[in-house]
Amino acid sequence: MDIAALKAARSVDVDAAAEGWTELARESWQAVNDIHANGVDPLKTDWKDRVGEAAGRKLEEQARILEAGADIMRGVAMVLDGLGATITRAKLTMNAALDMARDHGLTVDEATGTVRGPSGGADSSTDNIVQEVDALLQEALREASQADRQAAAELRKLGAATCETDPEKALDDLQGEASRVELNMYTGGIPDGKDPRLVSDWWAALSDNQRKQLMLSDPVTLADLPGIPDNVKLELRGGPGTKYDRVKTVQWALEHWDDTSIDAFDDNCTNFASEALHQGGVRGKGDSLFGWRGDDTWGRSTDPGDDWLSERVDYSKSWAGAQNMHDFMMRHGGQEIPADQVRPGDIVYYEEDSDQDSQDTKGAIHHTAVVTAVTPDGDIRYTQHSGGMKNASVDGRIDAFQEHRGHQKLHYVRVNPDWY
Template sequence: MKPAEFQEAADGYRAASDMASAAKDTVENQISAGIRNQLKGEAAGAALRELKELGKDFHYAQTECALAGTALNGFAYDMAAAKRKLEAALEDARVAGCTVGADGSVTFPAGGEEVDGKVPEGGTVSASASSTDATANAIEQQAIHQHPNPNFGKAIGFANRIGDALKEAADADAKWAPKLRALKADDDLVVSGRDWTDVKSDTDGVVKGADAYARSLPKPPKDGDPELVAHWWADLTDEQKAAYVSLHPDSIGAMDGLPATVRDEANRVVLAESRAGYQDKLDAWTGKEPDRYAPYISPVTGREVKGARIETEEWKEWNRKKEALEGRIRGMDAIQSRFDRTGTDGLPEAYLLGFDPEGKGHDGKVVIANGNPDTADHTGIYVPGTGTLLPDIQKDMGRGEILWHETNRYAQGQKVSTITWFDYDAPLQAKPFEKGGGLFPEAMSDEWAAKGGPGLSHFLDGNLEAHRMASGNTHLGHTTLMGHSYGTTLIGDAAKSRVWPEGALPVDDVIAVGSPGMQAKRAADLGIPQGHMWAEQGGGNDAAVRIGGKYLAGLGDDWTIPTDPEFGANIMESDAGDHGAFWDEGSTSLRNQALVMAGQYDKVTLE
């Protein structure tokens, strides 16, 4: 019944978690990054492999120690509630003139009206929890009414309250003891997928047990308003912040307005747990492979054709699910690969600002930054277009890295962050009958952009608030929002989704690359200031995308797209040979994008 001791232990585990976090960051973002940036060869490669495993150890220790601290705080909270009840019962018994023994028994004094010339004697009752049995309670009440000493009834009440408090404490002990024992790690230095599966199980157990403790924490704003979220987080204590991250990493990682460091910490846990979980699913599914081939039955004769075999429908369905699982794992490994490239050619640390293996429409969700956007002087946010999926996210993350390198070249020593934002259900097909589609591909409809636009708008508000909190509202930096192909349509819908008093999108510049239309006739209709709307066009199939969006899909308003003079954009020079070549290294198109992101407007070359 000493909750303070467990709170002190929780503080110790939280401190250990913080130390492991700092060690992980040092290993991954300083030591390993330094080796990648300066050293080559077998020795460097071997060192990096060992350091990667060490970083995994620290990450696992960070997560489990934080969870242990939260579990101990949950236990202490339950024990504190029981202790308060016990202390209240003891104090009330003392005031009533009763004495409580070490075993919880209550001795009451003589009292009441004289019987046969004597005041009814005092006595002692044993501590026992209140009964839930109606008959037993009735018998107890009858005994109290029949007893000549009124202090007897009081003592019974005190004894029951003491018994209830002790039972509550015993129940808390019984509930938390196995959960705390479950946090014991394997006795090795290899962090495997099984370990992260165990972390997920541990977390679920602690969440269930810490229900009362969690309810005591200050609640986040119900509507998720980024400004309110930012201030809510700033007002939490270190213990409360640690509790939220350890209990609900998925929710915290997805919360716009929180610091990039916090979202990254939470989402890396979600990534590790998801990677382990999907590997378990794949292993289990692989073991269920049905026969791939069956004899071919002629539709003419109805007889088996000797030597001819065909793939079974059962196997095809099994293989489709297997490939889907493999694809999601491939996407998750691509994210980890980005973490592992920190330091290569000066590439800064990565921040995973959003992750969900399923996401909206089962496409997945990846929001990843190169460099910390909260402290950057220049932030570029790239929105990909049609066909974007978690399994193939490497391409779009790669474009974010290319943009960082190029923008950093022109930033004159200022800090740069580039973000790949993929948090919408992107259309799957851009051509008729492509990828299982019909005559009218999904990219011809604004439906996907209309649904995804508000999410992008919300993220941008969160990006602004996180930067505002980090800078003390003294330097909000320069932000550029860039979309490619259908991503530009989504940007248009994001701008149109804003209502009073939100105002325009909280960005300084907008770049539309290979745009089929932004659901507006003029940049001004989207709240984009004159001179701060930019556009690029390419050759080859890029013309088909722009013309198709303009005349067939109607993604521009009144058949107007950003590269039309009447839209009001600065049309930048571009040497992109096709729809996907805007980020070719050394290209004019890439250079102009970077100059806008670095705020070097006077150096941008226009058509």
């Protein structure tokens, strides 16, 4: 890709295409729900002979095909979202470089990317600024090129899978890979940090909204990147007076999502979320008499402390139980926040909102996960254990989840310990 090609790239068209595919996925899922509500379910109740059973199976088959298609289409939208956002950022970087060149009387060959001084040749007085402009231009082209390559390869894969009718494969394999590619585009659009001056110039070239998007989509990379302002790094970790390091929580979750060595129970989703918070610096709250077994405690026996149970392998009820953890955190400084304000390092709880599930009654909070990213289009990504997933998409997976478990209420909680 050259400068002229990047100038001609229209991210607005890519964004419009992404929204179109998202809408198609929504309509397909609505059709799935309608088939079940108006066909499959009534047949089970009102037409119980072999003919009714056969009709129900046929409708169920059609619903599964639509479900697989919806999840693949959502994968296409994810890839396009990633491409559009990365092109927009790359163009901002490119324009900042071209503006810098113009301000210093330099010329840029759009076909080759060559930067020249005012005289058209070598000029020692402008060597530094020439290098700075050239580095910024090459960074812009690198960002756009890597996103273009990744998007093209992934869209070809998804296009070749249009005959896939297995919903599980469509969701876990096809959409799952597309989801990872989307985040990889954002990560790949960040400089490697070998040149802090380039990072500083690149960051300054972005709009406030673009910076916010990057902070939400990849806080771990930015938090340790030379050239990123210190105040930004502090905000990523939680801001002044923070009681735990949000970046460390996210980083630990991403590094241990498939680590079974931490498992202590049959279901370890909440154990995993608690451990991620603990690794980020959240201190345990014990009881002087009952250790971690007190009614108002959160922690495990290897936390620092001098209580008489500290040497036992012991966990509080709120450490490993979703409902208990939610209730404890909300009693002790936690705040429920709307989806559009969620940040990496927050916790998401799933509440059963129907009578469909045989295990959990309506109103029960039964699952916990760690928010590890938010994409520029607002899709919240979570990382979890017991059914390990890394940066899974809330928007991409919620319909399939509810198809099997019933309607869910999602509670996003910002942990803010008030016990220390």
